[in-house]
Amino acid sequence: MAFIELSGVCKGYGREPRTPVLENVDLAIERGELVSIVGYSGAGKTTLVSLLAGLTLPDKGRVLVGGKPVTGPSPERGVVFQNYSLLPWLSVLENVQLAVDQVFPKLLPADRRARAMKFVEMVNLGQASGKRPRELSGGMRQRVSVARALAMEPEVLLLDEPFGALDALTRAVLQGELQRISQESGKTMLLITNDVDEGILLSDRIIPLGAGPRASLGPATIVDIERPRDRKALNHDPRFRAIRLGVLEYLLESGKQKRAEREAGAAQAASVDPAPSAPSEPAQIVEVSL
């Protein structure tokens, strides 16, 4: 049995009839694997992370981590969000230590501090450990967030568009660091992204999440490219190009299909009810804020 297992998971939001976001999502991730899920914004990627993190529960289906159903958040599953979520009045070290204090209350204070510092150094922020978040650039803030998640020694690290808010250069640097950390730690990781290149660069397997509503996962592709992977070398690698093309086309095609369905639905609605679509329902567009 896989370490992380989702089977037949459905999740919607709102009052009945609920707006369906995810439908029949099946996913199995082995221990130590790094899997990325690539999809449109609004397709339900964050919903998927929230289900695994235990921040929300499925309407139907099962979410298992380590064989146990997920019923709520736990330090065994660390989450890194796009918006960092740091406490502004605490320093870099204190932000990380806060998590360590919660998860390892039995350690001596000096040990907790040492552990926090170890992870601050792991993300190359040793010299900035006394700074407050507002004194840091976006890339550095995201490093703190990664350090905080890792310092809890979670079984799984869930990364929800961790580099989405960063400029291209900073993103490339942090992708390199994540690649190193993942190799050094051997942690099970799930990376959510809308960047196909990022997904291929970092993961063992890449899976497209089709367009919403009623999004479900597409076929997984094994990224059979040796590590460490170099962005420039990848550019020349026919395996990289083939995976890139396959995933992108799957996604664009699923977007096209959903649009056609929506237009057909609107045309049908118009033929039934000739009145101009007055206060039209926003239900068709599912926008999950990322």
Added chain:
Amino acid sequence: MNSQKFLEIWNLSKAFPGPLGKVPVVEGFNLNIAEGEIVSLIGHSGCGKSTVLSIVAGLTAASEGTVIMAGKEVTEPGTDRGVVFQAPCLFHWMTALENVLIGLEQAMPKATQAQRKEKAAYYLSRIGLGDALHKKPSELSAGMRQRVGLARAFALSPRMLLLDEPFGMLDSITRCELQDVLLQLWREDKKTLLLVTHDVDESVFLSDRVVMMTSGPRARVGEIMDVTLARPRERHSVLDDPRFYELRERLIGFLEGQAEGSTTALPRATTPPPSGARPVSKLSAA
């Protein structure tokens, strides 16, 4: 007028006031664009790409130099140049159709409302929003909102369109869709397009020429790369074409070189920390 010189940018410079005197953002920028050409400006954040575009739009005055479009000097904004920004700037209380119509009322003052409505609906259905004419921006996804922005710009029938990171706020897949929409609109109207972007793939996929800007201050044209991929461009064949990856690499190489050369970049590290705290580089361990 020479059709090869539809737009001429002569020795353009722009300085903004700073605490230590004037800061020259762009200096000695020269570029000619032919009619119907798609040219993108690429460079790092803050290099002055948007400044150049804004001067061509007539929204910003140049400190030195001249912009000539179709034989006339550009001194102010005009309906002959449409601008699309990163945010589509829609009126939130108006429907998609009304948002396109409001520009047409300015651009087609002599037409009847019915004619204008027809034109607005035509452009909206061409970009795949035929089913959403009466929706308000809040009911549309970010990608759909930017589609409305594109429809509005094209419906005004300007001679040239200036696009400032038009898809910068969208996820990379929606971005691909909108690039296809843009090319589809261009195929029929053959407008001259000047596009500012920092997305390497986007600039190669869309353009006839990619203008690479050096990092500021005193940014200027670094290199110009011709993109000879055949048109109409289909994503599948472009992404399958080894030339695409060569062009892509050349651009990435230029941008990386600019990043290393710039005074603010730290060796292989992220954006500069505020007070000289240099992250210890552990990258070599990887």
